[in-house]
Amino acid sequence: MLFSNPVPVQLLSHPILAGKGLELAVKRLDLVHPAISGNKFFKLKYNLEQAKSEGKSKILTFGGAFSNHIYATAEAAKAENMLAIGVIRGERTEPLNRTLSHAESLGMQLHFIDRSTYKNKTEPGFLVGLKEKFGDFYLIPEGGTNGLAIRGTSEILTPEDQNFSFICSSIGTGGTFAGLYSSLSAHQKLLGFSALKGEFIHQEISGLTGKYHLSSPGSYGIFTNYHFGGYAKHSQELIDFIWAFYESFGIVLDPVYTGKMAFGIWDLIKNDYFAKGSKILMIHTGGLQGNTGFTEMTGIKLPGSE
Numbered sequence: 640m641l642f643s644n645p646v647p648v649q650l651l652s653h654p655i656l657a658g659k660g661l662e663l664a665v666k667r668l669d670l671v672h673p674a675i676s677g678n679k680f681f682k683l684k685y686n687l688e689q690a691k692s693e694g695k696s697k698i699l700t701f702g703g704a705f706s707n708h709i710y711a712t713a714e715a716a717k718a719e720n721m722l723a724i725g726v727i728r729g730e731r732t733e734p735l736n737r738t739l740s741h742a743e744s745l746g747m748q749l750h751f752i753d754r755s756t757y758k759n760k761t762e763p764g765f766l767v768g769l770k771e772k773f774g775d776f777y778l779i780p781e782g783g784t785n786g787l788a789i790r791g792t793s794e795i796l797t798p799e800d801q802n803f804s805f806i807c808s809s810i811g812t813g814g815t816f817a818g819l820y821s822s823l824s825a826h827q828k829l830l831g832f833s834a835l836k837g838e839f840i841h842q843e844i845s846g847l848t849g850k851y852h853l854s855s856p857g858s859y860g861i862f863t864n865y866h867f868g869g870y871a872k873h874s875q876e877l878i879d880f881i882w883a884f885y886e887s888f889g890i891v892l893d894p895v896y897t898g899k900m901a902f903g904i905w906d907l908i909k910n911d912y913f914a915k916g917s918k919i920l921m922i923h924t925g926g927l928q929g930n931t932g933f934t935e936m937t938g939i940k941l942p943g944s945e
C-alpha cells in the first residue's frame with residue numbers, strides 16, 4: 640500500500656496552551672493515505688502482506704454498519720487486488736449508508752447477519768460455515784486487532800516523536816494503544832481515552848500486552864470518563880467541542896473516537912493535569928469517513944460531513 644511518509648505533525652497554537660506553558664501537536668494519521676485512513680492503515684498493512692504470503696486472495700472481516708475498519712478493509716483490499724468480504728452486524732437496509740455503499744462499490748461482498756449470530760462470530764462452527772459459503776479466506780478480526788495489527792501500529796511513532804513526553808490516543812479494541820505502548824521511550828507516557836463505557840478496557844489492554852508479550856520502558860494510563868454515554872453516543876457538548884476545535888485549528892475530528900479523545904485532552908489541560916513545559920502529542924487516528932453517515936443518521940452537521 641502506498642504510504643505518505645513522514646506523517647505530518649501539526650503544532651497547535653492557542654492562548655490556553657501558551658498560558659499553561661504547554662506544547663500540543665497532532666500527528667495527522669488522517670492524512671496517511673487518501674482512502675485508507677488513520678490507524679486502520681497501520682493495522683491492515685502487515686495483515687495484507689501475511690494474507691498474500693499465504694497465497695490467499697480473499698480477506699474476510701467483521702464490523703458494524705458505520706465501521707471505519709470495514710471501510711478501510713474494502714479500500715485496502717481493492718488497492719491490493721484482493722477480494723474483501725465484510726460480515727456486517729444487523730440487517731441490510733436500503734439504501735445502504737455511505738460507509739457500506741462505498742465498501743460495496745469498491746467490490747466488497749457484504750454479508751449481513753443478525754445481532755445474536757454476530758455475537759457468536761468467533762466460534763469455530765460459524766467460521767466453518769463462512770468458509771463453506773465463501774471459500775478459503777484470510778480472517779481479520781472485528782476492529783482489526785491481532786498481532787500483525789499491533790506490529791503495524793508500533794510503527795506509528797517515529798524517532799521525530801521522541802521529544803514529546805505524552806502521547807495520547809483513542810482506544811477502541813486497544814490494538815492501536817498496544818502498538819503505541821510497545822514503541823514508547825523511557826521518558827514517555829501514553830494516555831488512552833476509551834471510546835467505550837466501562838472499566839473492562841483496563842483488562843483488555845493488559846490482556847493484549849500479555850498475549851503479545853509487549854513491553855516498554857515508558858508507562859501508560861487510561862481514562863474511562865470521556866465516553867459520553869458509551870460507544871458512538873454523543874452530547875451537544877461534544878458536538879460543540881468538535882466545531883470549536885475545527886474553528887481553532889482547521890482539524891476535523893469524528894464523534895466516535897478522536898473527538899472524545901481531544902475533548903479529554905483539552906479537559907485535562909484546563910484542569911492542570913499536565914505540568915508546565917509538557918509536550919503532548921495527540922494521535923489523530925482518522926476515521927472521518929463516518930462523519931457523513933453520522934449526519935445522515937442524526938441530522939447533526941459536523942465539519943467534514945456532506
Ligand SMILES: *Cc1c(COP(=O)(O)O)cnc(C)c1O
Pocket residue numbers: 677678679707708782784809810811812813814815816893896897924925926927
Ligand atoms: C478504529 C478506530 C480507533 C480504535 O482503534 P483500536 O485499535 O481498535 O483501539 C480509534 N480511532 C479511530 C478513528 C478508529 O477508526
